[in-house]
Amino acid sequence: xxxxxxxxxxxxxxxxxxxxxxxxxxxxxxxxxxxxxxxxxxxxxxxxxxxxxxxxxxxxxxxxxxxxxxxxxxxxxxxxxxxxxxxxxxxxxxxxxxxxxxxxxxxxxxxxxxxxxxxxxxxxxxxxxxxxxxxxxxxxxxxxxxxxxxxxxxxxxxxxxxxxxxxxxxxxxxxxxxxxxxxxxxxxxxxxxxxxxxxxxxxxxxxxxxxxxxxxxxxxxxxxxxxxxxxxxxxxxxxxxxxxxxxxxxxxxxxxxxxxxxxxxxxxxxxxxxxxxxxxxxxxx
Amino acid sequence: xxxxxxxxxxxxxxxxxxxxxxxxxxxxxxxxxxxxxxxxxxxxxxxxxxxxxxxxxxxxxxxxxxxxxxxxxxxxxxxxxxxxxxxxxxxxxxxxxxxxxxxxxxxxxxxxxxxxxxxxxxxxxxxxxxxxxxxxxxxxxxxxxxxxxxxxxxxxxxxxxxxxxxxxxxxxxxxxxxxxxxxxxxxxxxxxxxxxxxxxxxxxxxxxxxxxxxxxxxxxxxxxxxxxxxxxxxxxxxxxxxxxxxxxxxxxxxxxxxxxxxxxxxxxxxxxxxxxxxxxxxxxxxxxxxxxxxxxxxxxxxxxxxxxxxxxxxxxxxxxxxxxxxxxxxxxxxxxxxxxxxxxxxxxxxxxxxxxxxxxxxxxxxxxxxxxxxxxxxxxxxxxxxxxxxxxxxxxxxxxxxxxxxxxxxxxxxxx
Numbered sequence: 001x002x003x004x005x006x007x008x009x010x011x012x013x014x015x016x017x018x019x020x021x022x023x024x025x026x027x028x029x030x031x032x033x034x035x036x037x038x039x040x041x042x043x044x045x046x047x048x049x050x051x052x053x054x055x056x057x058x059x060x061x062x063x064x065x066x067x068x069x070x071x072x073x074x075x076x077x078x079x080x081x082x083x084x085x086x087x088x089x090x091x092x093x094x095x096x097x098x099x100x101x102x103x104x105x106x107x108x109x110x111x112x113x114x115x116x117x118x119x120x121x122x123x124x125x126x127x128x129x130x131x132x133x134x135x136x137x138x139x140x141x142x143x144x145x146x147x148x149x150x151x152x153x154x155x156x157x158x159x160x161x162x163x164x165x166x167x168x169x170x171x172x173x174x175x176x177x178x179x180x181x182x183x184x185x186x187x188x189x190x191x192x193x194x195x196x197x198x199x200x201x202x203x204x205x206x207x208x209x210x211x212x213x214x215x216x217x218x219x220x221x222x223x224x225x226x227x228x229x230x231x232x233x234x235x236x237x238x239x240x241x242x243x244x245x246x247x248x249x250x251x252x253x254x255x256x257x258x259x260x261x262x263x264x265x266x267x268x269x270x271x272x273x274x275x276x277x278x279x280x281x282x283x284x285x
Numbered sequence: 286x287x288x289x290x291x292x293x294x295x296x297x298x299x300x301x302x303x304x305x306x307x308x309x310x311x312x313x314x315x316x317x318x319x320x321x322x323x324x325x326x327x328x329x330x331x332x333x334x335x336x337x338x339x340x341x342x343x344x345x346x347x348x349x350x351x352x353x354x355x356x357x358x359x360x361x362x363x364x365x366x367x368x369x370x371x372x373x374x375x376x377x378x379x380x381x382x383x384x385x386x387x388x389x390x391x392x393x394x395x396x397x398x399x400x401x402x403x404x405x406x407x408x409x410x411x412x413x414x415x416x417x418x419x420x421x422x423x424x425x426x427x428x429x430x431x432x433x434x435x436x437x438x439x440x441x442x443x444x445x446x447x448x449x450x451x452x453x454x455x456x457x458x459x460x461x462x463x464x465x466x467x468x469x470x471x472x473x474x475x476x477x478x479x480x481x482x483x484x485x486x487x488x489x490x491x492x493x494x495x496x497x498x499x500x501x502x503x504x505x506x507x508x509x510x511x512x513x514x515x516x517x518x519x520x521x522x523x524x525x526x527x528x529x530x531x532x533x534x535x536x537x538x539x540x541x542x543x544x545x546x547x548x549x550x551x552x553x554x555x556x557x558x559x560x561x562x563x564x565x566x567x568x569x570x571x572x573x574x575x576x577x578x579x580x581x582x583x584x585x586x587x588x589x590x591x592x593x594x595x596x597x598x599x600x601x602x603x604x605x606x607x608x609x610x611x612x613x614x615x616x617x618x619x620x621x622x623x624x625x626x627x628x629x630x631x632x633x634x635x636x637x638x639x640x641x642x643x644x645x646x647x648x649x650x651x652x653x654x655x656x657x658x659x660x661x662x663x664x665x666x667x668x669x670x671x672x673x674x675x676x677x678x679x680x681x682x683x684x685x686x687x688x689x690x691x692x693x694x695x696x697x698x699x700x701x
Contacts, residue, residue, distance in 0.1 A: 138464070202601075
């Protein structure tokens with residue numbers, strides 16, 4: 001936003017103009033090109049669009065980056081003009097709404113491409129660090145920050161989901177305003193690429209888990225399933241070790257004794273009435 | 286008992302209608318009035334008697350105020366002489382328990398809440414209480430699992446500890462057997478101990494006929510559209526176990542022979558199992574197989590991909606947590622006693638074979654095998670090597686040793 005040279009009256013005027021045009025209905029009437037990246041500012045700040053990062057102007061204006069989108073988006077040229085703030089045509093409300101819708105769709109589709117670029121990844125990483133995308137609802141993940149992702153790269157198939165890098169699972173956003181965002185605006189690859197590019201951000205995995213119990217006793221059906229799952233895990237660890245790779249689990253330094261300690265743990269179950277989690281959480285006693 | 290003219294609403298129903306208390310069931314007064322149900326709570330809750338009276342609306346408010354005053358005098362008379370002392374004492378109390386405020390009524394109020402919560406923990410495991418919770422569950426009062434592959438399975442409030450003041454209430458999803466934080470922060474003031482650790486599992490064992498899976502969409506997520514690499518096997522192996530399918534895929538895969546060709550491709554994936562499953566038991570470990578963690582297993586595990594290509598397990602940031610969401614396609618694999626019996630039989634056979642072999646040779650073979658497996662049982666390996674070094678002294682000894690090693694290896698690979 002521009003500073004209005006210290007005069008009070010114009011500043012109020014411009015502020016009013018600013019707030020007026022800040023609402024969705026009026027944005028198109030504003031053709032003041034001084035407000036750079038105005039539409040995008042509005043879009044990013046709009047409630048429900050917290051997951052989006054701002055796409056650089058030069059990325060948007062490079063036609064190469066928009067390859068193929070003209071067939072995907074209605075009123076492509078108008079929408080692009082609107083996103084880049086050069087749209088100055090008088091159109092009726094219906095039309096404007098259509099174009100506005102297209103602009104948001106276009107922005108989303110470009111966004112999916114932008115977030116896998118170096119700059120896009122950096123921006124999303126910052127948001128990830130701040131926890132803009134929320135925290136993992138799974139208790140054992142201890143509020144691990146999430147990343148937005150799509151299950152499909154084709155628009156209008158599924159909504160955005162949130163990926164937890166600790167449990168490597170995907171969750172529905174808890175707010176309904178995020179549940180209506182198209183997953184294709186983030187894509188299927190972005191979150192995985194982010195951890196490839198910034199491997200230090202990948203959290204250590206945990207082998208702790210919730211164990212259903214009744215009066216302190218494990219329940220056979222789920223316990224048997226968990227033993228089966230843990231066998232799969234140990235198989236995987238063996239495969240990784242055979243290749244000389246780190247397993248990435250937090251308590252791997254115990255390494256070899258682990259099997260023994262697990263067996264021990266089975267033995268002294270009687271003092272475990274209140275610890276529903278294996279491992280660390282026993283400290284509460 | 287309070288007369289109907291005093292309060293239009295009982296303390297219990299008022300408490301349960303508070304914001305954030307949506308998960309609570311209304312404990313019946315009969316349950317509370319039975320002293321047996323309150324065993325041991327007296328020592329856990331301060332001002333137990335007053336709190337209990339408040340819950341049961343036994344006395345009008347004025348009377349209970351007086352009662353408090355008397356109680357205070359009894360407790361610390363010297364402080365009562367000094368009006369300042371009283372407030373100090375209360376400040377201490379407020380410090381000790383977060384919920385306390387500087388009036389006796391609110392002290393009792395918070396005691397009553399604590400007491401109600403602890404009674405509630407017991408009540409919802411009783412026949413009457415669990416029935417009430419079942420009604421709330423059916424109505425979806427507790428919400429749905431946030432996990433995508435649980436398809437909105439309904440969850441239950443549980444605690445991770447039975448001792449109050451340790452953890453807030455969590456939500457247990459029967460579809461993935463995991464616990465989640467409630468989406469709304471207003472539940473973060475509710476103590477998990479008020480629901481307890483037992484309730485979640487007991488509930489589903491009490492109502493085994495409840496379908497715990499979510500509303501899995503009839504057509505599988507249209508995987509073939511997006512990732513053409515994951516075509517046949519993934520969707521059709523899933524189709525084998527599920528009944529409802531989209532018309533297209535069912536017409537392709539419903540006949541038994543059509544599934545056969547996928548056998549070979551499916552074997553590539555570690556957890557994939559042959560499509561024509563062996564006969565499935567009606568009941569596996571006390572649960573019907575379709576109700577055992579329906580949100581887990583093949584097709585319900587997130588598969589990280591970059592531009593359509595799976596991220597390899599051996600990549601530094603590759604997938605490591607798939608085991609957490611895995612489940613055998615064949616429920617018989619979870620029948621541990623049958624597997625154990627089979628293993629015992631096989632072991633007996635192997636032991637017989639060992640006995641027939643020359644002693645020395647058997648020992649050596651086992652030794653190599655042991656080292657190949659790795660240091661699963663480090664101590665055992667060392668001790669044995671020493672024995673082997675000095676070995677060959679007694680054939681009988683060597684033989685016994687060999688059998689012992691055989692079991693160690695088997696146990697190691699079974700665990701690993």
